[in-house]
Each structure stands twice: as structure tokens, then as C-alpha cells.
Amino acid sequence: MTNRGAGGVDRGIEDQWAGLPAGIRTQVDGYVLQDRFLQAVKLVWDAGRARGTGLHEAQQIVHLRYEHLGDRVARTPDSPLDLDSLAALAHGVPGRVVAIEAVWDGDTVHDWFVHLLALADEPASQKCLATIYWGTAVRVLDGADTGDRHPSAAAATRAGTALAEHLGVPFHFASPDTPDDGAPACAPDRRPGGSGRRELGHPVHRHHHADPVRQCGPVDAMARIPVNSSPLRWFKSSYSGSEGDDCVEVAARADVVHVRDSKVTAGPELAVAAASWGAFPAGVTARPDAPRPGYRG
Structure with missing residues (x-):
């Protein structure tokens, strides 16, 4: 049966x-x-x-x-990773491009992914040229053998190396073999916020599993709350998508932590009791057998 x-x-x-x-x-x-x-x-x-x-x-x-x-x-369109498209975006960066860098990031929706950045000086700036999710990488690699390397890292390395050679600048990827958003950056002072670190002290992702969990923590830790009930200060990953709007935002208070979709800021929110927030990320990643949503990446 x-x-x-x-x-x-x-x-x-x-x-x-x-x-x-x-x-x-x-x-x-x-x-x-x-x-x-x-x-x-x-x-x-x-x-x-x-x-x-x-x-x-x-x-x-x-x-x-x-x-x-x-x-x-x-579906949210994939970032283009062909050389012509990346070069066109790099040429649009204010200042002189001095390096191409790949950095890890992640969230509870997409698991681990990689941002491909152009670093410039005169003036000092950076531009996210592409955000490479798992599905994006698999489609771009088209069956190419990546060994034990995460597909996003393999696709970022291939595209970043080609772009750097085209521009005559170095390519930097501190941790291509292991997802690590704390790996040394090429130029951390050029990152948003100046420190190169997340604005939140407790990232919600972890080392990669092939089919990451999408379960959002214990049900009794959640509560329905009114939309925009009171002013909150929202934070998200410093590298949240190519345009900075493709992630999950968090706002913390003494008694509750609020979570919302950064693309729909006037939409519904989830609230997690502050005392349960530490268990919430663990709940998100505790079931590697859960189905991987097919909606993005």
C-alpha cells in the first residue's frame, strides 16, 4: 500500500x-x-x-x-554569462575596472550562489555583473563536468576568467571549491557598507547540500502580523541580486524578528519570536530531503 x-x-x-x-x-x-x-x-x-x-x-x-x-x-531571468554581455556591463561601470571578483552569498530561498563583480577605481566602486544561482549555472554549463565543485562556482570561474582576460585585469575567487561567504575579498573596503561583512550578524545559510531545505522553522515560533504595522529597519544581504532586490529581508526587535520578500516590501511578513530566532535558521536547513522549489535558480 x-x-x-x-x-x-x-x-x-x-x-x-x-x-x-x-x-x-x-x-x-x-x-x-x-x-x-x-x-x-x-x-x-x-x-x-x-x-x-x-x-x-x-x-x-x-x-x-x-x-x-x-x-x-x-520566472526571474537568468543573468547573462556570455562574454559579450559581461563585457558590455563591465564597460558601463564608472571608473576604470581593475579586477573581476567572484564572491559567495546565499539565502534560504536559493541556498548558495555566486556574485560576479567588477571592481573599479577612479572612483572606487563595484558593480555586480551577474548573480549565478544553481539553476543558472547548470543551464550555462550544459552538462560540463564540474567535478566536486558547486555549479555556481564552476560557472563563475569560467565566465570570470574569460572576462578578466578580455579586460586585461586579474580574476579573484578566494574559495572556489567550498562555499564560504567569509572568504577573504579582493577589496573589502569597496563593498556596500565598507566592511565587506553582512549587516546581519547571523547569516541564515550554511555549507551546501544538493537539495537544501525550504522549511521555515518551527510553526509555533511564527505569528501572523499586519502588513507595515509599524516602522521597522530592514536588512538584507549586501549582495542581494544584480539589482539588489532578489532576496529575503529581516528586521529585528527586542521581542520579534520580522522576515519579508525584498521584491514585495508591501506584502505579507512572517514574524519569528526573538527567543526562537536562533532555531529558525536551523529549521530552514534541517531537512536536506525536502524538495527544491522549481521557481528560481
């Missing part, structure tokens, strides 16, 4: 989706079609909680809706 339906899908997850009101299902699919993952998960969780739908189950349901809607989803 199996609890798997067509395509190996857990019937319990299918039943939880079917049990949601038609209006909720329509709204969830609308969020998915707009690639608004967090909003879709929160809606499923809010509407299904009384029927026993937990946060992990809500994410599985939304993951299945992404698979079902497939190419209809307005």
Missing part, C-alpha cells in the same frame, strides 16, 4: 491542496504565476492551518503548483 499518487506525489499533499477553498487555490496560482513564492506559501499556510497544514506542507504544495504551471510562471 502506498500513499503516492500519479507521478509519485504524496496524496496527503494533494488532499491538502484539494481541501483549500477554490478562491484560495486561484489566488495561490496567481502568486505562483507571478513567481511570488513567499506570498503563495503564506497564503496556503494561513488558509490550511486549521486543517493541519504546516509550513513545510505549504511549501510542498506551492512547489507542486510551480511544477504544474511550468513554463507559464514568469
Whole structure:
């Protein structure tokens, strides 16, 4: 006796989706079609909680809706990694490009990924030329053997080396073999904020697993809160996407930590009790067997 339906899908997850009101299902699919993952998960969780739908189950349901809607989803476009595109972006950097650098970053949505930066002087500045997520790298590498190296690192090394040679400048990647957002930077004083460190002292990601967890911590640590209930000071990764708007933002207070999608700042927020915040990142990464969402990267 199996609890798997067509395509190996857990019937319990299918039943939880079917049990949601038609209006909720329509709204969830609308969020998915707009690639608004967090909003879709929160809606499923809010509407299904009384029927026993937990946060992990809500994410599985939304993951299945992404698979079902497939190419209809307005996915975030990949950063171009061809030499002509990268060179055009590098030539648009104010000042003189003096180096190309690859740096690790990560979040609870994408796991580990790599930013390809152009560092310039006169004036001193930097420009993120590309953000290379796992899926982006796999598509660009097109089956090329990367050995034990993370695909994002392999794609960044290939693209960064070619661009640096084209520009006649050095290429720097401090930790190509091991994801490490604390690896020595080529020019940390040129990073946003001046220190080269995250504005948050406790990054929410960890060393790479092939299928990272997408479960957002213990359910009893969460609470529904009104949108924009009071002024908050929001923080996110210093290297959050090529345009700085593709990440998760966090605002901390004495009693609660707020989390929201940086692309939809007026949208729903999650609140985690401050006492549970330390366990929250562990909950995000505690289930390497959880399905990898198909919505990005």
C-alpha cells in the first residue's frame, strides 16, 4: 500500500491542496504565476492551518503548483554569462575596472550562489555583473563536468576568467571549491557598507547540500502580523541580486524578528519570536530531503 499518487506525489499533499477553498487555490496560482513564492506559501499556510497544514506542507504544495504551471510562471531571468554581455556591463561601470571578483552569498530561498563583480577605481566602486544561482549555472554549463565543485562556482570561474582576460585585469575567487561567504575579498573596503561583512550578524545559510531545505522553522515560533504595522529597519544581504532586490529581508526587535520578500516590501511578513530566532535558521536547513522549489535558480 502506498500513499503516492500519479507521478509519485504524496496524496496527503494533494488532499491538502484539494481541501483549500477554490478562491484560495486561484489566488495561490496567481502568486505562483507571478513567481511570488513567499506570498503563495503564506497564503496556503494561513488558509490550511486549521486543517493541519504546516509550513513545510505549504511549501510542498506551492512547489507542486510551480511544477504544474511550468513554463507559464514568469520566472526571474537568468543573468547573462556570455562574454559579450559581461563585457558590455563591465564597460558601463564608472571608473576604470581593475579586477573581476567572484564572491559567495546565499539565502534560504536559493541556498548558495555566486556574485560576479567588477571592481573599479577612479572612483572606487563595484558593480555586480551577474548573480549565478544553481539553476543558472547548470543551464550555462550544459552538462560540463564540474567535478566536486558547486555549479555556481564552476560557472563563475569560467565566465570570470574569460572576462578578466578580455579586460586585461586579474580574476579573484578566494574559495572556489567550498562555499564560504567569509572568504577573504579582493577589496573589502569597496563593498556596500565598507566592511565587506553582512549587516546581519547571523547569516541564515550554511555549507551546501544538493537539495537544501525550504522549511521555515518551527510553526509555533511564527505569528501572523499586519502588513507595515509599524516602522521597522530592514536588512538584507549586501549582495542581494544584480539589482539588489532578489532576496529575503529581516528586521529585528527586542521581542520579534520580522522576515519579508525584498521584491514585495508591501506584502505579507512572517514574524519569528526573538527567543526562537536562533532555531529558525536551523529549521530552514534541517531537512536536506525536502524538495527544491522549481521557481528560481
